[in-house]
Amino acid sequence: MPRKFKPGDWVKVKGKLIAPKMQVLKYVPKKKSILGLVDNDNYLECVWYKNGDRKTAVFHQNKLIKMIETGGLFKILLTTPRLNLT
Numbered sequence: 001m002p003r004k005f006k007p008g009d010w011v012k013v014k015g016k017l018i019a020p021k022m023q024v025l026k027y028v029p030k031k032k033s034i035l036g037l038v039d040n041d042n043y044l045e046c047v048w049y050k051n052g053d054r055k056t057a058v059f060h061q062n063k064l065i066k067m068i069e070t071g072g073l074f075k076i077l078l079t080t081p082r083l084n085l086t
Contacts (some may be wrong), residue, residue: 002060003027003041010067011046013059021067022046028058031064 005011005024023046028050030043044064047056 005044005061005064005066009046011064012067014063014065020048020050022048025056030058 007024007026009024011022011024025045025047027041028036028043028045029040031038042061043058045056045058046064047054049055049061
């Protein structure tokens with residue numbers, strides 16, 4: 001299965017009304033219990049902040065949905081109206 005996300009993407013858990021907005025850090029290897037195979041392409045480490053504390057967790061990529069809004073400076077540049085000074 002191809003990778004659906006890249007580091008820096010904003011995601012949330014599918015189907016949860018109250019889910020934190022998380023940022024993808026990287027894909028991480030996960031060992032499957034059957035036959036001991038390692039899956040390098042389906043599990044993501046994500047980060048979010050809650051009450052000032054940094055939290056991280058690993059999720060299967062099929063349990064996440066990409067958020068359209070990016071956040072940070074890029075969001076500010078896209079949503080700030082430009083002044084026409086001419």
